[in-house]
Amino acid sequence: MDAKTAFLELLNAKRATSAQWRNLLAAEGEEERQFKQSEAAAALTTLQGAINFWIDTGFRSKESKGSETPTGRHLPTHEGPGVLLDIARLLNCDDPVSTEAGVWTFQASQHRKKNPLCGLLAMRMEPRGGFRFAPILFGHAWPGNMLAAWAFYFFWQQDTWRFRLMRCAHCRFFSIPERKTRKSYVRGWHCERCRNSASAKAATANLRDSLRKRWFARAVSALLEYEGGPRRAGNDLVQFITDRVNAGLKPTNRIKRNTITRNLAAIRQMAERQKRAKPQTESEALR
Ligand SMILES: [Zn+2]
Numbered sequence: 001m002d003a004k005t006a007f008l009e010l011l012n013a014k015r016a017t018s019a020q021w022r023n024l025l026a027a028e029g030e031e032e033r034q035f036k037q038s039e040a041a042a043a044l045t046t047l048q049g050a051i052n053f054w055i056d057t058g059f060r061s062k063e064s065k066g067s068e069t070p071t072g073r074h075l076p077t078h079e080g081p082g083v084l085l086d087i088a089r090l091l092n093c094d095d096p097v098s099t100e101a102g103v104w105t106f107q108a109s110q111h112r113k114k115n116p117l118c119g120l121l122a123m124r125m126e127p128r129g130g131f132r133f134a135p136i137l138f139g140h141a142w143p144g145n146m147l148a149a150w151a152f153y154f155f156w157q158q159d160t161w162r163f164r165l166m167r168c169a170h171c172r173f174f175s176i177p178e179r180k181t182r183k184s185y186v187r188g189w190h191c192e193r194c195r196n197s198a199s200a201k202a203a204t205a206n207l208r209d210s211l212r213k214r215w216f217a218r219a220v221s222a223l224l225e226y227e228g229g230p231r232r233a234g235n236d237l238v239q240f241i242t243d244r245v246n247a248g249l250k251p252t253n254r255i256k257r258n259t260i261t262r263n264l265a266a267i268r269q270m271a272e273r274q275k276r277a278k279p280q281t282e283s284e285a286l287r
Contacts (some may be wrong), residue, residue: 003027004176007155011051011174016044021147028134028154035142042144043151050083050152051174055167059188059251066246066254068185070163075104086149090135092118117146132157169252170194186256215255216267218245223271238264 001009006023013020018040025033035043054073058064061072075084084104088096092115093106108120119136126132135150142150155161164176169188181189222244226237242257249255260267 001027003154004161007151007161008174008176010044010151011048013044016040020044024151024154030137030150032139033137033142033147034139035144035147039142039144039147043147046083046086046145046148047151050148051155051165052167054162055165064184065243066251068169068188068251069183070166070181070189071183073163074102076102083149083152086145087153089115090118090137090146090149090153092120115146117142166191168194186254187252211253211255214253215245215249215259216263216270218248219260219263219267220270220274223267224274227271241267 001023003024006020006027010016010020010024018035018037021035021040021043022031022033025031054075057076058068058070058073059066061069061074063069064072084096088094088106091106091108093108096104096106098104117138119138121133122136124132124134135153137146137150155165161176164181165174166177166181166189167174168191169185170190171194173191173193175191219241222241223237225244226240238257238260241260242255245260246254
């Protein structure tokens with residue numbers, strides 16, 4: 001089994017068995033590892049947590065505005081996940097330090113050998129060029145957090161996986177699509193099965209109606225706010241409304257800019273109607 005298949009099978013497991021871990025370890029030449037079944041399950045939970053954290057950063061990057069933007073994924077220096085600490089332990093290093101540039105540094109100091117299971121790094125030269133670095137591990141039974149740290153470390157080294165690993169916003173299935181992913185997904189990425197299923201389509205149609213109720217009112221107030229405010233530089237009305245609407249919606253309910261463009265006339269109409277329906281102001285009543 002190749003490493004990619006093994007990694008995805010493991011990641012998608014409801015409850016990891018030792019066999020699934022062994023497949024991944026074997027694909028990376030780490031065949032002799034031992035661990036308890038209970039550790040295998042705990043390790044998967046930790047690994048999924050770290051991977052979910054990584055994917056979720058793609059919703060929070062500056063350019064994403066709440067849409068899923070895979071290329072915007074990054075480990076923020078102020079809230080790196082616990083798995084980084086475990087990677088430091090795996091490498092027998094001190095806790096990782098982050099610099100202003102947002103780079104994490106792992107440093108080994110000989111006097112602080114924390115983990116007797118682990119050495120530092122082994123370097124492998126690939127036959128067709130390139131280096132791979134892997135932690136040196138001694139043949140004891142691994143605790144789950146080490147197993148998870150090893151897997152995350154392994155994932156982290158794969159240039160073609162980091163930004164291409166996707167999680168379905170509907171069924172949470174992980175995959176690494178062959179096709180390059182789009183720059184952004186307003187409602188999150190969806191797996192092929194969820195995109196194509198008839199029930200998903202029907203659900204989408206129903207959802208569209210109920211969602212429309214939710215975003216339409218927001219769009220109308222955004223338009224009124226825009227008209228009431230001072231003249232804005234750039235003057236992008238559609239973007240202004242889209243941002244205002246999405247600011248209050250869950251990621252899965254967000255709308256596209258194009259939705260506002262298509263419905264702008266209806267939004268304007270409703271805004272006009274609301275303006276007319278407003279109770280008279282004091283000066284009008286006195287007239
Ligand atoms: Zn799905």
